[in-house]
Amino acid sequence: MQSVVAMRDKQLSKVMVTGAGGQLGSALCSSAPSSIEVCALTRSECDICDPAAVAAALDKQRPELLINAAAYTAVDRAEEESAAAFAANAEAPGILSRACAQRGIRFFHVSTDFVFDGLSSSPYAVDAQTSPLGVYGHSKQAGEQATLESGADALILRTGWVYSHDGQNFMRTMLRLHESHDEISVVSDQVGTPTDALSLAGALWAAAHRRGLSGIYHWSDAGVCSWYDFAVAIGEEAKAQGLLSKVAVVKPIRTQDYPTPAQRPAYSVLDKTRSWLDLEIPPTHWRSQLRAVLTRLKEADHA
Template sequence: MKILVTGKDGQLAQELQKRIPAGIELIALDRNDLDITSADQVIQAMTHYKPAAIINAAAYTAVDKAESEKAQAYAVNATGPENLAKACREMGIRLIHISTDFVFDGQSSTPYQPQDVVRPLGVYGESKAAGEAAVQSILPQAVILRTAWVYSAHGANFTNTMLRLMNERDELGVVADQIGTPTSTQTLAETIFMVVSNPEISGIYHCTDAGTASWYDFAVAIYEEAKDLGLLVDEVNVKIRPIGTADYPTPAARPAYSVLDKSSLVMDLNFELQHWRQVLRRVLQEKAGS
């Protein structure tokens, strides 16, 4: 089966390229190969490669910059998925579109269900919600997979930023009043390939690792696991202190609570999600061995 992946250089697309199952030919394209904001380029790529499915991992993810780069965020996160959905509908190609917890306002106190009404707080979330709406309207049989707090052993993400800062500083303040679930690209990639192999799956699903945490909890776990695996300088002894969102102002508002309910995904794919702490250990073990 030939699968096309957009956003080749992003951390999710890189993980997908590392975990290709038998029987799948994966073609990963970057923006130079395929600019999804161009309807013509999308049609040309689909005609040339003739994939059975497309995994849209391309996204504008600079949450704070999006507040001042609205047109760019909407082009990639809304117009891009719209172009892909139209081409997929025209050519009979399956679409798996990756979305985000930022489509919600974070005011819930229980995990968000896939069918819950979206209420984004900022431009990034608005643009991703617009992309979801376009895909649903044009191609109802598409799969929209929302995730949150994504990290991997490589690339720019919270885990690697924390590891760098822990080797540079003796004290860190980390936000403790935003609650979600750290999610490894390993989990996402494995789940996406399960979706690919289940053609009857369609609609909106949520995918994160299991459990919940604050960013502070996540940082403490990174420190403890990294220390144990020798990923930090020997003499490093970092004090990690909890701070409030108000103590770390950003241009874009973050959801205070962005835990996603994964029960429909687990039931329809018949698998179990691991707790985020277990997965973090595995990711850092990979990093330690690289």
């Protein structure tokens, strides 16, 4: 991995985005630089688990870069649907990256903080030992490995706790619960960093313009919180912006008090130091980004 700021690539003109229907894919498409033509492919438009379909799409569109924003992200359901999780998160990145390698196309793959076991007490460096706890994390780890072994000019960007003003995510769920309940219980012993999908898209576009970057990078917004802290902040910030008529009392609980099929890392904070340097993007605290996301939600509701 290059550890110095890479030269900007001014020649990039066409990028393909898979998973364009998801919250990250949508953010990538809406925030693309005006100089770049984006070929946005949803699941129905290209089956990324089908090598022939991937080859046909690449040969037709001839992008200079493919950003894979597609993933199986249902962490708990993955415990029962491991085949589906591995198909989307492990096999598909291998198919995509190998196809890119054969055509000289650069490849970006988005991975997760769930490749770590959460036993660390300090932010995970990009070269920290991975040790996933569940099917979802194992499938994403396998996708990373397939990408690294493909021979493609590839960059893997790990992230976590992604949310947006649209789609299904923790923020939207909390807004609904704040409005409909007087009290809600949220785990307080799982710690990480919320990531605005548009912030993540911005990091990927910054990397796209830096031809020399490859290997594994980390990205989330700055700061640290628990799911409990995030839920409290969502209520406070949404109320301040007039998106909520009231705020529920948020009760902190332990993970063991809210059992789920999949075990989650207790600590999944990522070290973004190298990303902030190489991408030339100053860190922005997650709470500032939360305000921005809620503002976009308010504007969308009034549109």
